[in-house]
Amino acid sequence: MTDWQPSELAREREAFRRTQRRRALAVATVATAVVVGAVAYVVATAPGWERARQAFFSPERAVEVLPEVAEGLLLNLRVWVVASVVGLVVGLLLAVVRTSRLPALFPLRVLTVVYVDVFRGVPVLLVLLLAGFGLPALRLEWLPVSAAFLGGLAIVLTYTAYLAEIFRAGIESVHPSQVAAARSLGLSRGQTVRRVVLPQAVRNVTAPTASTLVSLQKDSGLISILGAVDAIRAAQIATTGDYNFTPYVVAGLLFLLLSIPLTRLVDAWSARQGWRGRLRGVSGGGVIR
Amino acid sequence: MSASLLSLRGVRKTYPGPGRGAAPKVVLDGVDLDVTEHECVVLIGASGSGKSTLLRVIDLLEEVDDGQVLLDGVDVADPWVDANAARARMAMVFQQYNLFPHLRVLDNVTLALRLVHGRGRAEAAASGLAMLEKVGLAHKARAYPDELSGGEQQRAAIARALVGAPELLLLDEVTSALDPELVGEVLDLLVALRDEGTTMVVATHEMGFAREVADEVVFLHDGQVHERGTPAQVLDDPQRERTRDFLRRLR
Numbered sequence: 001m002t003d004w005q006p007s008e009l010a011r012e013r014e015a016f017r018r019t020q021r022r023r024a025l026a027v028a029t030v031a032t033a034v035v036v037g038a039v040a041y042v043v044a045t046a047p048g049w050e051r052a053r054q055a056f057f058s059p060e061r062a063v064e065v066l067p068e069v070a071e072g073l074l075l076n077l078r079v080w081v082v083a084s085v086v087g088l089v090v091g092l093l094l095a096v097v098r099t100s101r102l103p104a105l106f107p108l109r110v111l112t113v114v115y116v117d118v119f120r121g122v123p124v125l126l127v128l129l130l131a132g133f134g135l136p137a138l139r140l141e142w143l144p145v146s147a148a149f150l151g152g153l154a155i156v157l158t159y160t161a162y163l164a165e166i167f168r169a170g171i172e173s174v175h176p177s178q179v180a181a182a183r184s185l186g187l188s189r190g191q192t193v194r195r196v197v198l199p200q201a202v203r204n205v206t207a208p209t210a211s212t213l214v215s216l217q218k219d220s221g222l223i224s225i226l227g228a229v230d231a232i233r234a235a236q237i238a239t240t241g242d243y244n245f246t247p248y249v250v251a252g253l254l255f256l257l258l259s260i261p262l263t264r265l266v267d268a269w270s271a272r273q274g275w276r277g278r279l280r281g282v283s284g285g286g287v288i289r
Numbered sequence: 290m291s292a293s294l295l296s297l298r299g300v301r302k303t304y305p306g307p308g309r310g311a312a313p314k315v316v317l318d319g320v321d322l323d324v325t326e327h328e329c330v331v332l333i334g335a336s337g338s339g340k341s342t343l344l345r346v347i348d349l350l351e352e353v354d355d356g357q358v359l360l361d362g363v364d365v366a367d368p369w370v371d372a373n374a375a376r377a378r379m380a381m382v383f384q385q386y387n388l389f390p391h392l393r394v395l396d397n398v399t400l401a402l403r404l405v406h407g408r409g410r411a412e413a414a415a416s417g418l419a420m421l422e423k424v425g426l427a428h429k430a431r432a433y434p435d436e437l438s439g440g441e442q443q444r445a446a447i448a449r450a451l452v453g454a455p456e457l458l459l460l461d462e463v464t465s466a467l468d469p470e471l472v473g474e475v476l477d478l479l480v481a482l483r484d485e486g487t488t489m490v491v492a493t494h495e496m497g498f499a500r501e502v503a504d505e506v507v508f509l510h511d512g513q514v515h516e517r518g519t520p521a522q523v524l525d526d527p528q529r530e531r532t533r534d535f536l537r538r539l540r
Binding site: 140177178180181182183184185186187188191195196199203 | 346348350373374376377378379380381383385387388389390391400401404405406449450453
């Protein structure tokens with residue numbers, strides 16, 4: 001290592017970059033101030049702002065309804081956790097079935113294709129209504145008919161289809177040379193899928209999987225249309241009578257409180273993966289002028 | 290002469306042509322090859338002459354259209370033969386290393402020991418470390434492949450191939466993806482393996498290396514064996530025009 005003192009040239013460049021950075025900061029500050037100011041002006045000068053503020057942002061009402069809405073949110077959380085676990089496990093299984101070439105799995109493969117096509121194509125709301133009102137009509141004694149169960153079932157059915165497609169894309173993203181390397185070592189097809197293809201497939205689709213789970217978390221609120229008392233339904237109940245809609249805002253904030261840490265958590269987790277997302281210090285990892 | 294460990298008889302392989310109705314591309318057109326134990330056979334020829342496909346056919350990574358792939362006299366190209374077991378007796382090293390990026394170097398090396406050769410975790414780790422020691426990578430055992438240089442990755446891939454004590458080592462242009470200054474470290478390792486008596490089939494563009502290690506040099510052209518013999522015969526005194534052309538262009 002030679003003892004390096006920045007040359008005149010390097011100092012000049014650094015000084016230039018410093019001015020540039022200062023200018024960039026100034027531009028960003030002014031731009032933010034303009035945008036925020038404009039929005040604040042439009043809202044505050046709107047004729048109905050005073051009334052809207054009372055109806056949507058009443059602090060007293062927020063404190064009052066927080067316990068009920070938070071209790072409702074527990075149901076959303078339960079639906080989210082159960083649907084995520086079932087969706088991830090079954091979705092991965094479906095993706096494996098769909099990409100396998102075992103003759104014995106042929107009928108399952110056809111079913112998988114039909115299932116994924118149908119549930120990706122039908123609006124969640126429709127699946128919810130059909131499950132919520134259709135299944136109880138069958139009068140199956142072993143089938144629970146609570147709104148929370150049927151709503152959760154509809155969410156699981158829809159999201160498992162989404163997750164299966166994501167995992168299939170992940171499996172197909174693993175390069176065939178990886179399979180060749182594994183098979184060349186004597187690994188069987190099944191061993192190759194389990195030990196070489198799937199671990200890479202899952203890592204390759206961490207980001208889309210996480211964003212789907214975040215969607216799932218907020219779509220869990222749709223079960224309220226079947227009458228299940230989740231955060232949204234609790235908020236709705238609280239608004240009846242006084243036309244104060246603050247409970248909805250409270251519910252929205254609670255959903256954000258769940259989903260924002262979740263996305264950050266997944267980002268951090270995938271950046272920590274040993275061989276992926278570590279771009280610092282790698283040539284090509286820097287910002288291009 | 291002892292019986293061959295590996296014999297190819299009339300191996301033919303075609304790939305479907307591009308687009309509908311296109312004629313299939315003939316990649317191997319009736320290839321015969323014999324490799325006895327401790328022998329080193331070097332395949333040379335231009336890109337597209339069929340060297341890689343021939344190695345993949347031997348390792349049962351491609352189905353042949355016709356002909357035999359005899360391993361110890363058993364035709365392993367027969368679809369009713371246990372291909373996994375046959376592949377476990379051979380090992381291939383690829384041009385692009387093909388290490389498993391999600392596994393540490395040591396786990397790359399021990400995966401097949403545990404899954405295919407039925408070794409316990411501790412025993413596999415010990416053999417794996419010994420093999421990494423041999424290729425000079427014991428200090429990288431806990432690293433992930435993307436933390437290694439190209440030469441180190443290729444040596445790790447060679448360790449992964451050797452650890453299951455294969456009867457036949459297949460090397461597919463293993464230095465072609467390496468920076469010139471890294472080629473030496475890999476070739477030195479291969480020469481050492483050759484000197485230990487490892488049976489090898491090697492596809493390469495490194496003629497100096499071919500001359501040093503080969504018992505037989507096979508020149509492939511358009512999927513056919515165009516000329517074969519000792520390095521002195523094929524490389525220094527080629528009899529056929531195409532062989533001379535090919536060698537001249539390499540200089």
